[in-house]
Amino acid sequence: MISSVQEWALSLPWFLHWVGILVLGAIPFVESYFGSVIGVLSGLSPFVAIPVAIGGNVVSMLAFVFGAHAVRGRVMRDREQAALSPRRQKVKERFDRYGVAGVSLLGQLVRPSQITSALIVSFGASRNRVIMWQVVSIIMWGVVCGVLAVYGVDVFA
Template sequence: MSPIQQLISNFQELVAQVPEIVQPLIILLAGAVPFVDGEGAAIIGIIGGVHPVVAAVAAAAGNFLCVLLVVAVTSRARTAVIDRRPTPVGASVGMGARAGVGAQALPGMAPAKPESKGRERFNRWLVRFGVPGASILGPLAIPSQITSAILIGGGTPRRWVLLWQAVSIALWTTVGAVSVWAALTYVVEVS
């Protein structure tokens, strides 16, 4: 038995000590962790010996529930900030900041700090491919939770973000689950 096969076998024995009903719940919680996301949690679950479909569904559900929470909180925070923003002189009160009128920086505000490389890459994708492309390509640069917060903070409607995040989570979790299942089955030859 190769060292990789031995390592996977030991990990599967460790996971087998956890009751089967709890295993998907642990994968669900792992899917909610940023940078692990659905694909990482599904991979961990499948390597641990959980059925690939169960691991993928639990991981995707955990990731989407966390994205749903982030979208709800970010949307409320954005609404609170916009509702409290002073209306620029000459702008009508009814259309003020919500419509984007007077979105310039207010006098006396400190300049924003420079953006990270991941955020710059995400912004390029958002401009080039729109919300669907940014949602699907976003996990290559930053976690889906951060992608959702950026999109909502920028004014994208919640339903649109949730729809494309669900598509992205399903796509990347499926890619991760199928890849690790195929690697374990055909390359490492561990069941």
């Protein structure tokens, strides 16, 4: 999948190359970490590829957070909280153990930031706190993976 996405990014005209990386950064499971790697490996300067992939990921995550916050507000207005599915229960237990910061920073190893952030907000965490820690996490993972790609470290093989 990564090679086909990289080929798509390379097929864009040079002046739209960064737009392709921005779009890739917004896609769950590609996000800032793969987006920055694809940008660097496809010839874009790391000083452009990494921030653009991070920007796409942040915009996408914000859409999920604001959406989840709005839905939770409407649902919780008139009802009691429904029972959690086994998967959501597992995430909720990790959230209770590690808090917003821990789940935000480590959650990207398991789930996309968009899904993780929406789940955290649905558990009742502060929307602004989730946004802050998710942005920190997105920047951290994007920079780390982009720098590794610059130096030729193949972590994802």
